[in-house]
Amino acid sequence: MDGGILERDLELARLIAAAREAADGAGSVALVFGEAGIGKSSLVNALPGALSAQARVLVGQCDDLATRRPLGPFRDLVGSVRAELAQAVTEGGDRHRVYDALRAELGDPPHPTVLVVEDVHWADEASLDALRFLVRRVDRMPAVLVLTYRDDELSREHPLRHLLGQVSRAARVHRVPLSRLSQDAVRTLSAASRLDPAQVYAVTSGNPFYVAEVVAAGGTGDVPPTVVDAVLARLRGLDDAARDALEQLAVVPSAVERPLADALLPGGVCQLTSAERRGLLVVSPERVVFRHEIIRRAIADSLPSARRIELNRRVLAVLVAQPGADSSRIVHHAAQAGDQDAIARYGPDAARDAARTGAHREAAAQLRLVLRQRLRYGPAELADLLERFAVESYTIADSPAAVSAQREAVALRRSLGDLRALGADLRWLSRIQWWAGDADAAQEAAREAIDVLEQAGDERLLALALSNTSQLRMLSDRYAEAIGYGERAITLARRTGDAAILSHALNNVGTARWRGGDPLGRPQLEESLAVALKADEAEHACRAYANVIWTLLENLRFAEADHFLAPAMEFADRTEHLGFLRYLQVELALRQFAAGKWDEAEKHVESGDAQEFPPARCPALTVLARVRIRRGAQGGDELLGRAWEVAARTRELQRTAPVAAARAEAAWL
Numbered sequence: 001m002d003g004g005i006l007e008r009d010l011e012l013a014r015l016i017a018a019a020r021e022a023a024d025g026a027g028s029v030a031l032v033f034g035e036a037g038i039g040k041s042s043l044v045n046a047l048p049g050a051l052s053a054q055a056r057v058l059v060g061q062c063d064d065l066a067t068r069r070p071l072g073p074f075r076d077l078v079g080s081v082r083a084e085l086a087q088a089v090t091e092g093g094d095r096h097r098v099y100d101a102l103r104a105e106l107g108d109p110p111h112p113t114v115l116v117v118e119d120v121h122w123a124d125e126a127s128l129d130a131l132r133f134l135v136r137r138v139d140r141m142p143a144v145l146v147l148t149y150r151d152d153e154l155s156r157e158h159p160l161r162h163l164l165g166q167v168s169r170a171a172r173v174h175r176v177p178l179s180r181l182s183q184d185a186v187r188t189l190s191a192a193s194r195l196d197p198a199q200v201y202a203v204t205s206g207n208p209f210y211v212a213e214v215v216a217a218g219g220t221g222d223v224p225p226t227v228v229d230a231v232l233a234r235l236r237g238l239d240d241a242a243r244d245a246l247e248q249l250a251v252v253p254s255a256v257e258r259p260l261a262d263a264l265l266p267g268g269v270c271q272l273t274s275a276e277r278r279g280l281l282v283v284s285p286e287r288v289v290f291r292h293e294i295i296r297r298a299i300a301d302s303l304p305s306a307r308r309i310e311l312n313r314r315v316l317a318v319l320v321a322q323p324g325a326d327s328s329r330i331v332h333h334a335a336q337a338g339d340q341d342a343i344a345r346y347g348p349d350a351a352r353d354a355a356r357t358g359a360h361r362e363a364a365a366q367l368r369l370v371l372r373q374r375l376r377y378g379p380a381e382l383a384d385l386l387e388r389f390a391v392e393s394y395t396i397a398d399s400p401a402a403v404s405a406q407r408e409a410v411a412l413r414r415s416l417g418d419l420r421a422l423g424a425d426l427r428w429l430s431r432i433q434w435w436a437g438d439a440d441a442a443q444e445a446a447r448e449a450i451d452v453l454e455q456a457g458d459e460r461l462l463a464l465a466l467s468n469t470s471q472l473r474m475l476s477d478r479y480a481e482a483i484g485y486g487e488r489a490i491t492l493a494r495r496t497g498d499a500a501i502l503s504h505a506l507n508n509v510g511t512a513r514w515r516g517g518d519p520l521g522r523p524q525l526e527e528s529l530a531v532a533l534k535a536d537e538a539e540h541a542c543r544a545y546a547n548v549i550w551t552l553l554e555n556l557r558f559a560e561a562d563h564f565l566a567p568a569m570e571f572a573d574r575t576e577h578l579g580f581l582r583y584l585q586v587e588l589a590l591r592q593f594a595a596g597k598w599d600e601a602e603k604h605v606e607s608g609d610a611q612e613f614p615p616a617r618c619p620a621l622t623v624l625a626r627v628r629i630r631r632g633a634q635g636g637d638e639l640l641g642r643a644w645e646v647a648a649r650t651r652e653l654q655r656t657a658p659v660a661a662a663r664a665e666a667a668w669l
Contacts (some may be wrong), residue, residue: 011032011043011176011178012043012046012047012050014030014174014176015030015032015043015047015114015144015146015174015176016047016050016051016054018030018144018172018174019051019054019055019112019114019144020054021144021172022055022112022113022114022141022142022143022144023054023055023111023112023142024142025140025141025142026139026172027138027139027140027141027142027143027144027145027172028138028139028144028145028170028171028172028173028174029135029138029144029145029146029147029167029170029172029173029174030144030145030146030147030173030174030175030176031147031149031164031167031173031174031175031176032044032146032147032148032149032176032178033148033149033150033151033175033176033177033178034150034151034152034177034178034179035150035151035152035180035207036150036207036209036293036294037207037208037209037210037292037294038178038179038180038207038208038209039178039208039209040118040148040149040178041118041148041292042208042209043176043178044059044116044118044146044148047114047116047146051114053111054111054112055111055112055113055114055144056109056111056112056113056114057113057114057116058077058080058081058113058114058115058116059076059116059118060072060073060074060075060076060077060115060116060117060118061073061076061117061118061119061254061255061289062117062118062119062120062121062122062123062124062127063119063122063253063254063255064119064122064253064293064297065122065253065254065328065329065332066332066335066336066365066369067328067331067332067350067354067362067365067366067369068122068123068124068125068127068328068359068361068362069124069254069326069328069329070092070124070126070127070328070353070354070357070358070359070362071089071092071098071124071126071127071130071357071359072123072124072127072254073117073118073123073127074089074098074102074127074130075089075090076255077089078090079286081105082101082104082105084101084104084105085098085101085102085104085105087101088100088101089101092126092353092356092357093356093357095126095129095130095357095358098130098357099130099133102130102133102134103133103134103137103141106134106138106141106142106143107141107142107143109142112142112143112144113142113143113144114143114144114146115134115143115144115145115146116146116147116148117131117145117146117147117148118148119148119149119150119293120147120148120149120160120163121149121150121153121154121158121160123159123160124354124359124361124362125159125354125358125359125360125361125362125396126354126357126358126359126362127359128159128160128162128163129358131145131147131163132162132163132166135163135166135167135170136166136170136573138170139170139171139172147167151177159361180205180206180207180208181206181207181208181211182206183197183198183201183206185206186200186201186204186206186211187201189211189212189215190211190214190215193215195214195215200214200215209292209294213231213234213294216234216278216279228298228301228302231294231295231298231299232298232299232302234278234280234295235275235280235299238274238275238278239274241267241271242271242272242273242274242275244271245265245267245271245272245275246272246275246280246281246299247299247300247303247307247311248264248265248311248314248315249261249264249265249281249288249290249296250290250296250297250299250300250303250311251300251303251308251311251312251315251333251336252315252333253296253332254329255287255288255289256287256288256289257286257287258285258286258287258288259322260315260318260319260322261287261288263318263321263322264314264315264318269283269288272288279291280295281295308336309336309337309338312333312336312337313333313337313339315333316330316333316334316337316339316342319333320342327346327349327350327353328350328353328354328362328366330342330346330350331343331346331347331350331366331369334346335369340373340376343369343370343372343373344370344373344376344377347366347367347369347370347373348366348367348370348385348388350366351363351364351366351367351370351388351392354366355388355392360392360395360396361396363388363392364389364392364393364395364396364398364401367385367388367389367392368389368401370385371385371386371389371405379412379415379416380412380416380418382412383409383412383413383416383421383425386405386406386408386409386412387405387406387409387425387428389401389405390402390403390405390406390409390428390432391428393405394431394432394435397435399432399435399436399437400436402432402435402436403429403432403433403436403438406425406428406429406432407429409425409429410422410425410426410429410445413425419452419453419455419456420453420456420458420461422452422456423449423452423453423456423458423461423462423465424449424453424461426445426446426448426449426452426465427445427446427449427453427461427464427465427468429445429449430442430443430445430446430449430468430469430472431468433445434472434475437646437649437650438649439472439476439649439650439651439652440651442472443469443472446465446468446469446472447469449465449468449469450462450465450466450469453465459492459495459496460492460493460496460498460501462492463488463489463492463493463496463498463501463505464489464501464504466485466486466488466489466492466505467485467486467489467493467501467504467505467508469485470482470483470484470485470486470489470505470508470509470512471504471507471508473485473508473512474486474508474509474511474512474515475650475652475654476651476652476653477515477652477653477654479512479513479515479516480516482508482509482512483509483512483513485508486505486506486508486509486512487505487509489501489504489505489508490502490505490506490509493505499531499532499534499535499537500532500535500537500540502531503528503529503531503532503535503537503540503541503544504528504540504543506524506525506527506528506531507525507528507540507543507544507547509521509524510522510523510524510525510526510527510528510547511525511547511551514551515551515554522548522551525544525547525548525551526544526548528540528544529541529544529545529548532544538571538575538577539577539580541571542568542571542572542575542577542580542584543580545564545567545568545571545572545580545584546568546580546583546584546587548564549561549564549565549568549584549587550587550654552564553587553590553591553594554654556594558591558594558595561587561591562591565584565587565588565591568584569581569584569585569588572584582616583615583616585604585605586604586605586616586619586620586623588604589601589602589603589604589605589619589620589623590619590623592604593623593626593627598627598630598631601623601627602623602624602627605620605623605624615650615655617643617646618643618646618647618650618655618659619655619658621639621640621642621643621646622639622640622643622658622659622662624639625637625639625640625643625662625666626662626665629662629665629666629669630669636666637666640659640662640663640666643659643662644656644659644660644663647659
């Protein structure tokens with residue numbers, strides 16, 4: 001047998017071996033990757049038959065929606081899993097409930113479980129978060145987590161990169177890269193068709209799916225020049241009803257549930273019989289799905305624009321009429337159909353649903369689409385939408401979009417005369433501008449937020465604005481001012497009983513005192529941590545951990561920093577505060593660099609370097625540069641130049657001083 005074909009059997013055997021290990025509780029992650037059409041789905045489809053009764057196989061699919069379905073691949077499991085998980089993913093909102101249900105589902109089944117998530121490169125943010133949760137725990141479960149993806153579509157900034165980095169540190173990882181077929185393999189597969197193997201290979205470059213489609217099209221003289229033509233050739237001979245049905249389903253970029261399929265196809269799924277016989281799609285009692293995404297895309301892309309718009313309008317009409325329809329799917333088809341009214345009506349809810357499940361990229365995308373219809377909203381509603389978009393953009397580190405939207409929201413609040421809302425938005429603007437590295441603008445917005453909220457008479461919001469200013473003063477080493485603002489915030493926070501703001505203010509005052517040489521500062525900072533932990537305010541606890549560790553590292557108290565690093569990273573990891581986790585990874589890199597562990601420092605600093613978050617990016621670049629300079633490698637000076645650009649805009653000594661010291665060291669060396 002040809003090596004290219006035999007390789008598929010070996011790859012299947014590796015997945016079967018992983019499932020057998022899982023039966024003994026030795027769970028693992030398997031990465032199956034390669035270009036589109038390389039055979040990922042075929043390999044997965046072969047698993048149930050190969051495993052027989054040894055394990056159950058669950059398969060979820062990520063879809064190429066314009067805005068992803070929150071928890072889409074896990075929603076596909078409904079009907080195959082217990083009620084607890086089905087309800088958790090269907091109702092959404094409480095991600096910890098979803099995580100607990102996943103752990104229960106995979107942790108104690110009668111047989112080991114192979115959970116396959118296909119096309120993870122299209123995963124929504126909530127699904128990626130759930131997968132991160134499973135990756136960290138799968139080695140203690142009788143389960144194998146199989147992730148398939150197209151590695152040639154991953155840019156450096158692709159959201160999947162962080163998950164793959166986490167997988168690389170898992171206890172047991174099986175990497176299954178799929179390669180193209182050789183010319184001999186193509187000759188074997190095309191022999192029965194009487195096609196010219198050399199021509200088949202030239203057209204397909206050995207891509208298994210392309211080969212299969214060209215062979216299925218048949219006829220040497222009629223071999224299509226492209227795979228799209230090969231797919232369309234498979235449609236020849238179908239009756240008009242079957243072709244119309246295929247075109248209608250092809251505009252739905254996901255598995256089509258039977259109620260939706262029945263509503264879209266007046267003649268019922270029996271119209272698909274001939275197409276199913278030709279292997280174009282699979283019809284089950286629950287859903288209809290194209291055998292391969294490329295088939296669906298080829299059909300959809302071949303449609304004239306007017307036809308595609310009309311087909312999307314039909315899908316939109318059915319979805320809108322269905323109780324409880326997924327708002328993200330409604331908005332996708334509304335956008336494809338050009339129905340601006342539907343986008344304006346359902347877009348805000350779709351964004352809210354995505355944000356509730358932690359899918360912040362999808363929430364930002366939905367709101368970006370909604371804001372193209374801004375003239376449809378009144379000033380107050382538009383200001384709310386802009387603020388939501390700014391916060392979601394801030395969360396996903398899209399600083400330019402966040403700053404622009406929040407500035408527009410502030411301008412609208414001014415025109416409305418609502419002092420409370422204006423003060424709250426100014427405080428957010430200050431935070432977002434600091435995140436973007438613009439210290440001067442952050443300080444100005446912070447000053448105005450206090451002025452406005454003092455007039456508004458809302459003590460809670462005023463406390464938050466005061467604490468925000470205290471934080472900015474502390475970060476710029478103006479410790480006396482930081483303490484003054486912070487103590488006012490502490491008084492108001494205690495009066496209003498707000499633990500989150502109290503922790504935030506104690507953090508600022510404690511850090512300012514400690515770094516200013518006051519021995520009372522450290523206990524106050526540790527009180528901030530205790531308050532946050534007791535109140536289950538995870539973000540504030542992470543920030544307290546980060547400031548404790550940073551200050552200990554600055555004072556060269558490495559053993560004490562080690563005492564906090566492990567629980568801090570475990571806490572940030574467990575609570576899914578990935579931004580703080582990356583920041584703590586940079587702090588760990590600083591600790592390892594100080595200990596001379598350069599390889600480990602480089603490993604842990606990579607996540608920080610990838611973020612558009614100046615406080616993490618600046619020290620990350622500095623550590624990388626110092627390692628390269630000390631090793632005599634190229635690129636150190638260029639990294640320091642980039643670090644200085646980031647540091648200078650923050651106007652914070654804790655950013656500029658390490659870069660300046662590193663540049664002096666580089667010049668000396």
